Amino acid sequence: MGITDRKEREKQEMRKLIIDAAMEMFIEVGYDKTSIRSIADKIEYSPATIYLYYKDKDELLYEVQGEAFDRLHKHFLKEVTAADPLERLEQLLAAYMTFGLKHPDLYDLMFILRSPMKAVEEEEAWPNCDKEYNFLIDIVKGCIDKLRFTDPMIAATTIWSLGHGIISLYIRGRYKVSKLPDEQIKEMMWQTAKAHIELIKR
Amino acid sequence: MGITDRKEREKQEMRKLIIDAAMEMFIEVGYDKTSIRSIADKIEYSPATIYLYYKDKDELLYEVQGEAFDRLHKHFLKEVTAADPLERLEQLLAAYMTFGLKHPDLYDLMFILRSPMKAVEEEEAWPNCDKEYNFLIDIVKGCIDKLRFTDPMIAATTIWSLGHGIISLYIRGRYKVSKLPDEQIKEMMWQTAKAHIELIKR
DNA sequence: TTTATTTTCTAAACACCGTTTAGTAAATTT
DNA sequence: AAATTTACTAAACGGTGTTTAGAAAATAAA
Numbered sequence: 331m332g333i334t335d336r337k338e339r340e341k342q343e344m345r346k347l348i349i350d351a352a353m354e355m356f357i358e359v360g361y362d363k364t365s366i367r368s369i370a371d372k373i374e375y376s377p378a379t380i381y382l383y384y385k386d387k388d389e390l391l392y393e394v395q396g397e398a399f400d401r402l403h404k405h406f407l408k409e410v411t412a413a414d415p416l417e418r419l420e421q422l423l424a425a426y427m428t429f430g431l432k433h434p435d436l437y438d439l440m441f442i443l444r445s446p447m448k449a450v451e452e453e454e455a456w457p458n459c460d461k462e463y464n465f466l467i468d469i470v471k472g473c474i475d476k477l478r479f480t481d482p483m484i485a486a487t488t489i490w491s492l493g494h495g496i497i498s499l500y501i502r503g504r505y506k507v508s509k510l511p512d513e514q515i516k517e518m519m520w521q522t523a524k525a526h527i528e529l530i531k532r
Numbered sequence: 533m534g535i536t537d538r539k540e541r542e543k544q545e546m547r548k549l550i551i552d553a554a555m556e557m558f559i560e561v562g563y564d565k566t567s568i569r570s571i572a573d574k575i576e577y578s579p580a581t582i583y584l585y586y587k588d589k590d591e592l593l594y595e596v597q598g599e600a601f602d603r604l605h606k607h608f609l610k611e612v613t614a615a616d617p618l619e620r621l622e623q624l625l626a627a628y629m630t631f632g633l634k635h636p637d638l639y640d641l642m643f644i645l646r647s648p649m650k651a652v653e654e655e656e657a658w659p660n661c662d663k664e665y666n667f668l669i670d671i672v673k674g675c676i677d678k679l680r681f682t683d684p685m686i687a688a689t690t691i692w693s694l695g696h697g698i699i700s701l702y703i704r705g706r707y708k709v710s711k712l713p714d715e716q717i718k719e720m721m722w723q724t725a726k727a728h729i730e731l732i733k734r
Numbered sequence: 735t736t737t738a739t740t741t742t743c744t745a746a747a748c749a750c751c752g753t754t755t756a757g758t759a760a761a762t763t764t
Numbered sequence: 765a766a767a768t769t770t771a772c773t774a775a776a777c778g779g780t781g782t783t784t785a786g787a788a789a790a791t792a793a794a
Binding site for chain 2: 750751752753754755
């Protein structure tokens with residue numbers, strides 16, 4: 331049945347059209363200004379049409395999150411180039427942080443916002459992030475003998491949590507409490523990350 | 533002028549009435565269900581009245597955040613009891629985490645949500661958090677010679693960032709990527725915190 | 735080719751939200 | 765007792781996510 335195939339293809343193309351528009355708006359005008367209505371406007375369809383392809387906004391955002399993770403992964407592949415696992419770990423943390431600083435709205439969607447996670451609220455998994463999580467775990471395993479940890483999972487969790495803590499506190503303006511000017515705050519963040527890396531080396 | 537005094541007093545009482553209602557709703561039904569309209573309902577005034585006492589929702593939330601920080605401070609004073617600064621640091625991190633796990637919606641307001649920070653967006657300060665930040669800094673300074681850091685500020689930033697990273701990744705469901713059941717995730721979080729404390733000791 | 739059926743789309747409405755405006759009622763001053 | 769200031773709210777504005785009922789287009793059947 332050729333027609334059924336084409337219809338299925340067209341359906342997928344429409345879904346792609348929607349999330350691409352959403353992604354573009356996310357980067358250009360930010361999360362707050364990205365509404366179902368504004369996405370519909372951009373692709374020149376009515377808001378109701380979007381609901382023929384996505385059950386609700388959460389589901390749509392989950393798919394956009396997936397795209398954002400693809401971008402993060404490309405960023406990792408570009409930035410994490412060393413052969414030595416310990417060096418790779420340093421590069422990974424740095425790449426994680428630069429991504430967050432460069433695309434705060436995508437970072438929000440990936441690691442802070444509640445909405446996109448409602449799609450996996452029932453499950454004990456989160457496939458969107460699998461690749462990047464394994465990327466981290468593999469690197470840590472590769473140099474676990476050079477780290478002051480016995481369990482790779484704990485080691486990975488400290489690094490991720492610290493990186494996320496630094497970026498999210500900055501993005502949400504909480505380092506203001508230090509009363510430092512923005513540029514000194516950024517410097518402190520990098521020093522903190524560096525200090526942690528030095529700390530975990532055996 | 534006695535009447536002016538009473539009027540001023542009544543104005544402050546009304547402001548208190550509003551933020552107390554907001555705080556209660558925050559804890560009982562969560563942020564999402566706490567609207568200006570629902571707060572107005574609770575205190576049996578019209579929504580418009582709230583705008584006679586607060587310029588907008590952000591300003592109101594900033595005040596509720598202040599109350600939340602008072603609660604955090606009381607929690608600290610109750611939990612951080614040791615005399616030894618290093619022990620105090622451990623207790624502080626643990627207290628920070630237990631507060632976040634016990635009151636995720638207040639934690640949101642204090643450390644994650646954008647809205648309340650709009651009140652201090654222009655400034656390079658954040659008075660609501662001053663007391664708790666100094667609490668941390670003072671403890672770190674008290675044991676800096678026993679830590680593998682030279683700068684107390686960097687030491688403090690690692691601890692805060694790690695604690696925040698752990699709690700916020702958990703609250704927003706991101707540790708799901710590990711595919712562990714909830715109870716094992718919690719165990720991992722505590723082990724991660726403990727590992728970090730061991731790591732920073734000289 | 736014409737009719738019937740299925741699929742695709744949207745206008746309009748619903749129920750919420752934060753916020754403003756215009757006007758009423760109460761308290762205070764003259 | 766009248767004039768003025770203060771405290772309050774009903775109603776509206778423009779926004780949100782989402783649903784419904786019906787039109788238009790594409791496909792299948794006659």
